[in-house]
Amino acid sequence: MNRRNIVKAIVFAVLIVVSGFAGYELHGNSGTSSSTVALSETGSSLLYPAFNLWGPNFTKVQSSVTISPASTGSGTGISQAEKGLANFGASDAYIQGAIPAGVENIPILISYQYICYNIPGLNSVTLNLSAGIIAGIYMGTITSWNDTAIQAANPGVHLPGNAIIPIVRSDGSGDSFMFSSYLTKGNASWASAVGTSTNPSWPTLPQEKTGAQNTGLIGVMKNTPYTITYIAATYTSTVKADGFGIADLLNAAGNYVAPTIANVQQAANQYLSLIPSNGTIALQFAPGATSYPIADMEYIVVQKVQPSFQIAAAMQVFMFWVVSSSGGSSLTNFLSGLDLVPLPSSVVTGITMPLIELITG
Amino acid sequence: MEQLNPFFNLKNFSFKALILIMALVPAFIIASVVTFLLYYSFPSIIYNGLNFFTSKIWNDGSSGVILHNNGISYQSGAVYGIYPLVLGTVLISLIALLIAFPVSFFVTLNVELYMPKKIRGTLISFIELFAGIPSVVYGFWGLLVLIPWLQNTVEPWIGTHFSGIPLIGGVFTSEISGRAYYPGQGLLAGALILSIMIIPIITAVMTNSFETAPKEIKDGIYSLGGTRWEMGKYLLVHHSKAATYGGALLGLGRALGETMAVLMVTSALLLVPSNLFSNVSTVAAYIAAQLDSAFFDQSGMTTAAFAEAALALMGVSLLVNVIGRKIAGRGVLRGYQND
Numbered sequence: 001m002n003r004r005n006i007v008k009a010i011v012f013a014v015l016i017v018v019s020g021f022a023g024y025e026l027h028g029n030s031g032t033s034s035s036t037v038a039l040s041e042t043g044s045s046l047l048y049p050a051f052n053l054w055g056p057n058f059t060k061v062q063s064s065v066t067i068s069p070a071s072t073g074s075g076t077g078i079s080q081a082e083k084g085l086a087n088f089g090a091s092d093a094y095i096q097g098a099i100p101a102g103v104e105n106i107p108i109l110i111s112y113q114y115i116c117y118n119i120p121g122l123n124s125v126t127l128n129l130s131a132g133i134i135a136g137i138y139m140g141t142i143t144s145w146n147d148t149a150i151q152a153a154n155p156g157v158h159l160p161g162n163a164i165i166p167i168v169r170s171d172g173s174g175d176s177f178m179f180s181s182y183l184t185k186g187n188a189s190w191a192s193a194v195g196t197s198t199n200p201s202w203p204t205l206p207q208e209k210t211g212a213q214n215t216g217l218i219g220v221m222k223n224t225p226y227t228i229t230y231i232a233a234t235y236t237s238t239v240k241a242d243g244f245g246i247a248d249l250l251n252a253a254g255n256y257v258a259p260t261i262a263n264v265q266q267a268a269n270q271y272l273s274l275i276p277s278n279g280t281i282a283l284q285f286a287p288g289a290t291s292y293p294i295a296d297m298e299y300i301v302v303q304k305v306q307p308s309f310q311i312a313a314a315m316q317v318f319m320f321w322v323v324s325s326s327g328g329s330s331l332t333n334f335l336s337g338l339d340l341v342p343l344p345s346s347v348v349t350g351i352t353m354p355l356i357e358l359i360t361g
Numbered sequence: 362m363e364q365l366n367p368f369f370n371l372k373n374f375s376f377k378a379l380i381l382i383m384a385l386v387p388a389f390i391i392a393s394v395v396t397f398l399l400y401y402s403f404p405s406i407i408y409n410g411l412n413f414f415t416s417k418i419w420n421d422g423s424s425g426v427i428l429h430n431n432g433i434s435y436q437s438g439a440v441y442g443i444y445p446l447v448l449g450t451v452l453i454s455l456i457a458l459l460i461a462f463p464v465s466f467f468v469t470l471n472v473e474l475y476m477p478k479k480i481r482g483t484l485i486s487f488i489e490l491f492a493g494i495p496s497v498v499y500g501f502w503g504l505l506v507l508i509p510w511l512q513n514t515v516e517p518w519i520g521t522h523f524s525g526i527p528l529i530g531g532v533f534t535s536e537i538s539g540r541a542y543y544p545g546q547g548l549l550a551g552a553l554i555l556s557i558m559i560i561p562i563i564t565a566v567m568t569n570s571f572e573t574a575p576k577e578i579k580d581g582i583y584s585l586g587g588t589r590w591e592m593g594k595y596l597l598v599h600h601s602k603a604a605t606y607g608g609a610l611l612g613l614g615r616a617l618g619e620t621m622a623v624l625m626v627t628s629a630l631l632l633v634p635s636n637l638f639s640n641v642s643t644v645a646a647y648i649a650a651q652l653d654s655a656f657f658d659q660s661g662m663t664t665a666a667f668a669e670a671a672l673a674l675m676g677v678s679l680l681v682n683v684i685g686r687k688i689a690g691r692g693v694l695r696g697y698q699n700d
Contacts, residue, residue, distance in 0.1 A: 074657070075657045078657065079656040096424040097426065143537070143538050163538050163540060165542075170629035171653065172652065172653040172657075173654070197420075198653070199421055201421070201440075204417075204631065204633075206537065206635060206639065206640070207542055208640065209544060209546055209628065210546070210629050210630055212650070219504070223512065223545070
């Protein structure tokens with residue numbers, strides 16, 4: 001064999017190997033091996049720890065199904081599930097506007113959010129805050145911690161005169177969506193000036209700071225006194241370990257309420273009769289004496305028609321398990337540790353189950 | 362051994378065809394990226410017009426409220442402007458260059474003229490190694506070490522000592538409601554991180570041109586009684602001027618497109634900077650940070666706007682690189698491609 005032939009042989013060998021891998025990739029997603037079905041999940045970083053726990057535990061129950069989760073972002077989750085690039089797209093917000101034909105968003109859980117602050121000397125004191133105050137801070141009309149509005153909500157607390165430094169998420173985020181949705185429902189000037197978005201058009205304040213993901217927010221808050229921000233309840237242990245203050249919030253009934261699982265469930269219960277059959281509703285600012293005002297449902301986005309019946313069936317079995325109180329929605333086994341809240345049982349049977357049943361092959 | 366046909370050999374022909382196709386792959390990929398960006402940004406170019414480069418607001422519009430007009434779709438109230446991002450990109454990159462250029466200049470002089478030969482080689486490879494460190498590592502270091510240091514030590518020091526200078530004092534003054542405020546995260550942090558990342562590129566071009574300069578020139582200057590410092594300065598500033606400034610432009614090209622490290626030490630806010638410490642963002646960092654949110658916009662206009670921002674960034678980076686290469690000359694730059 002001369003040199004040219006050796007080069008040719010190498011080139012062809014490489015081409016064959018590459019094309020082999022390409023073919024493998026194309027078929028890998030549809031679970032062609034007869035016995036096991038590999039399901040892919042991508043999207044929300046908030047839901048990622050849940051899927052990471054659910055996957056192996058579900059495979060223990062149902063050995064023929066494996067789940068591989070990825071933390072990419074809610075928007076990516078929706079987009080990839082719509083295009084069929086992933087079986088499940090996880091999102092912190094329901095699909096905005098009309099749901100595209102052939103796609104559905106299925107509520108599976110409830111998450112909620114804290115309003116945290118780092119005020120030296122006051123972090124052990126629970127401050128009372130309202131949507132009006134928080135919107136004022138983020139719009140630049142309330143600039144110092146001893147502003148009259150904050151003082152009026154917290155009689156007897158000695159507030160410092162330092163400037164308030166608001167922190168927001170630097171990445172497009174379901175948490176920013178939930179937070180801006182709360183302010184939109186709770187404050188008219190926020191509603192008209194900014195509104196609800198995963199990337200809100202934050203009013204420009206020179207002192208504003210950003211952090212990537214919840215961990216980034218927590219890092220910036222830790223380093224910077226007199227800050228305020230919104231942090232997902234799934235980060236409770238970090239928030240408590242760092243000793244940030246967690247505010248009680250004014251709800252629609254006019255009471256200051258603490259972010260507890262009971263108060264979040266109370267908020268969800270207010271909407272039981274109002275949730276439409278496609279599952280699309282915002283839970284913020286619920287009526288009810290003890291309802292906590294920043295909570296929202298978490299969603300799985302799927303294509304109704306999957307590549308095969310085998311895949312559709314595996315997806316259904318997994319999702320039924322996820323919302324079952326003896327499966328993935330068990331508080332003691334999973335959700336308490338993750339600081340997530342199960343859906344009320346009437347939502348599971350009335351909304352979630354019928355949507356899961358629509359998945360077909 | 363098979364007989365070769367002197368007129369036509371199929372195997373030879375097919376092999377030549379194969380390597381020709383392989384050789385065209387890079388050109389094809391670049392062409393397809395540009396085509397893709399143009400195609401995706403088209404609705405945004407129509408919808409935003411020149412406002413895209415002058416507006417200070419980036420607002421996806423009302424979630425889910427989709428309007429249709431002249432064949433394009435967008436969310437009600439959507440406005441896309443990248444003026445603060447362009448300004449942030451330019452300022453961060455220029456300040457980075459302002460820091461990195463003199464450092465590279467003196468590193469080159471020191472390495473080439475004063476350092477023993479044995480150490481020189483090691484030091485040059487060490488500097489070149491810096492160019493290969495993934496930017497997320499720099500960003501991580503910036504977030505945990507640089508920012509707290511800037512926030513608590515450097516920025517207050519600069520603020521106290523320089524804010525009183527007439528005319529330019531305002532550049533070093535940062536206050537909210539009358540109190541001094543030093544964010545750490547922002548323009549200075551981004552520029553410092555970037556300068557560390559582009560020093561190896563500029564230094565590599567400078568040392569290379571120094572070493573390839575004709576021996577006659579070096580000997581000539583010494584024979585005229587010139588000092589080492591005078592010789593080095595002459596080489597870099599006059600003889601190899603092209604390589605010196607071309608290297609700087611290549612560094613600038615890299616700085617303009619750097620994403621991860623800058624994102625980690627600045628923000629993703631559309632703020633117009635008012636001083637050296639202001640929180641800013643760059644085009645590249647904003648795209649990386651917010652692209653996921655674009656997928657929530659079912660009209661596709663937000664994705665189109667990001668594509669237009671990417672197109673603008675690509676255009677500027679290409680331009681700076683092409684000019685840099687033209688000035689510096691091709692031979693000098695082999696192996697120092699912009700990432």
